Amino acid sequence: MRVYLPCTLPALAKAVAAGEIGPAPLIGYAVTPALTEWYASGDTEELEYVALTEAARASLRMLAADRADGVDAASRRVVIAAEVTDGAAIAGVDLEERARVRLADSVPLAKVAAVHVDDLYAVPDIEAAIAALPASDGGDDDARFTVDGAEAHELMWYATQEIPDLLH
Template identity: 45%
Template sequence: MRVYVPATLAMLQQLVADQLLHARSGTAFAVTPRLREAYSEGDDDELADVALREAALASLRLLGDQDPEELPPRRAVLVAEVHDATARPDLDDAVVRLAGPVAMTDVIAAYVDNADAEDAVRAAIDAVDAADLGDEDADFIVGDAQDHDLAWYAPQELPFLLELL
């Protein structure tokens, strides 16, 4: 199953160092049967984009735990092929639970914010919880960050990307 794992730059550093990524609480996103049911139209690519966007939103929550002085505030999502993932429709249509860590050899790609997204991401980190609770202004701030497209990187490019930060 192809999964979209929310991450941070620190988590990507750990992946490069250890060749393994432990998803927070084993949570990832995927094109699940329930996600397919939720969209009356849309091909596999469009549904994969929904899962990617959900993972990018989850990355904002992870960034809230990161030391803002340590690394730039950028959303990151890993795309990987895994064998053991269980749908969690009780949490959301696209949520899956991974049975274990993701190996670097299973990573297909990484999506990471560019530097121009940092201000919007920084603001969204502070607003994401309020947006979840229905605050319309906070939702607008999170939407500004979500409007930034994530850049695609091949797995072998990750060490170079992280070195340039």
């Protein structure tokens, strides 16, 4: 099963150093039965894109949390695509996040299929989205528009052998 794990560049560096994505439990996003039922007309590729998009939203929140904690993280969303066994990802029951899954174990780097990262041209919009998150969460429509604008940027695909280049 393909799982999309939200991340940041500093967290990716830690995962590379540790040889695994963790610590467990991990929250990820995948094509779940609830997502398939809700998005009845989509094929597998479309459903995986929905899961990737959800993980990118979670990555934006991770960036905001890093900033609040004083972590100097580049304003680039990161999503790790990994292959896990079918029973490893437990789907949640939250109807707002139909693609959300929980992994009870860390994911070895050997299970990573690819990494998706914002291109540098997206940085100003990601910065604006991070700044707008609190107001967006408070119901401000203009701030929500700014946060949603981050999704206008497609994440770039990187092979696993390109990860070291991303971290330098």
